Amino acid sequence: MTEAARLPVPPPWPHGVDKVVLPEVDSTMSEAARRAAVLDGPAWILAHRQTAARGRRGREWVEPAGNFAATWVGRPRIAATRAALLGFAAALALWEVCALLTRAPERLALKWPNDLLLDGAKLSGILLEAQSAGEQPEFLAVGIGVNLAAAPPVQALEEGALPAIALEPATGVRVTPEALLDHLAPAFAGWSARLEAEGFLPLREAWLARAAGVGQPAVARMPREELRGTIETLDEEGRLILATPKGRRAIAAADILF
Numbered sequence: 001m002t003e004a005a006r007l008p009v010p011p012p013w014p015h016g017v018d019k020v021v022l023p024e025v026d027s028t029m030s031e032a033a034r035r036a037a038v039l040d041g042p043a044w045i046l047a048h049r050q051t052a053a054r055g056r057r058g059r060e061w062v063e064p065a066g067n068f069a070a071t072w073v074g075r076p077r078i079a080a081t082r083a084a085l086l087g088f089a090a091a092l093a094l095w096e097v098c099a100l101l102t103r104a105p106e107r108l109a110l111k112w113p114n115d116l117l118l119d120g121a122k123l124s125g126i127l128l129e130a131q132s133a134g135e136q137p138e139f140l141a142v143g144i145g146v147n148l149a150a151a152p153p154v155q156a157l158e159e160g161a162l163p164a165i166a167l168e169p170a171t172g173v174r175v176t177p178e179a180l181l182d183h184l185a186p187a188f189a190g191w192s193a194r195l196e197a198e199g200f201l202p203l204r205e206a207w208l209a210r211a212a213g214v215g216q217p218a219v220a221r222m223p224r225e226e227l228r229g230t231i232e233t234l235d236e237e238g239r240l241i242l243a244t245p246k247g248r249r250a251i252a253a254a255d256i257l258f
């Protein structure tokens with residue numbers, strides 16, 4: 001029996017959410033932005049190949065064949081200023097699904113803001129893009145890339161970045177992008193519903209319980225400054241609290257180097 005055959009049956013697909021599967025696209029983020037204006041409800045857009053995939057901070061996202069690339073796009077029912085918290089919902093959903101598929105939760109960890117690590121190396125990255133007009137976001141796109149079949153080559157990584165890892169070579173678990181999406185979509189719907197109903201607190205607690213590097217030294221690299229300190233916690237807005245020699249700093253956006 002292959003690993004793929006032993007995957008658990010996914011929960012039902014979330015009600016009212018569309019699924020679009022494309023053989024190829026420039027970027028599922030761009031496709032989400034193009035479709036956003038005519039959306040009736042939220043949708044997942046999955047692509048088997050992206051020709052211009054992007055990562056955080058304008059980086060290229062290198063995606064070997066067989067990896068997962070999908071974007072959730074919708075109009076979140078939370079204020080624009082809190083929409084970025086859906087990134088934590090996505091990271092928690094992904095942690096949950098990977099823990100279920102690998103049966104090895106102890107090998108998984110979340111790295112701020114929303115990377116998923118396997119054995120301390122980057123398995124997945126999440127990118128958030130929003131268009132706002134007023135207090136509610138017009139639409140939010142949550143793009144998720146997971147190294148299922150292969151990690152990007154070392155040359156594709158930035159200096160100081162964590163090494164990359166892929167699910168199948170590291171764990172023997174073979175999962176297709178569609179199968180991953182069928183698990184991820186309900187898990188994400190669950191965490192997003194919790195965020196809407198209960199606020200960030202339960203997500204913050206769940207995230208901290210699975211986080212890498214809390215209590216450990218880290219460098220926060222920002223466009224104009226680099227801060228050294230110890231990772232303390234996450235605040236109620238999802239910012240990373242770093243204890244530095246000059247006091248505590250709440251960081252809204254940065255690359256974190258351990």
Ligand SMILES: O=C(O)CCCC[C@@H]1SC[C@@H]2NC(=O)N[C@@H]21
Nearest residue numbers: 027053054055056125126143145
């Ligand atoms: O830099 C990161 O860690 C975030 C990477 C996000 C990559 C995904 S793949 C699906 C979606 N489409 C893109 O162009 N980027 C995101």
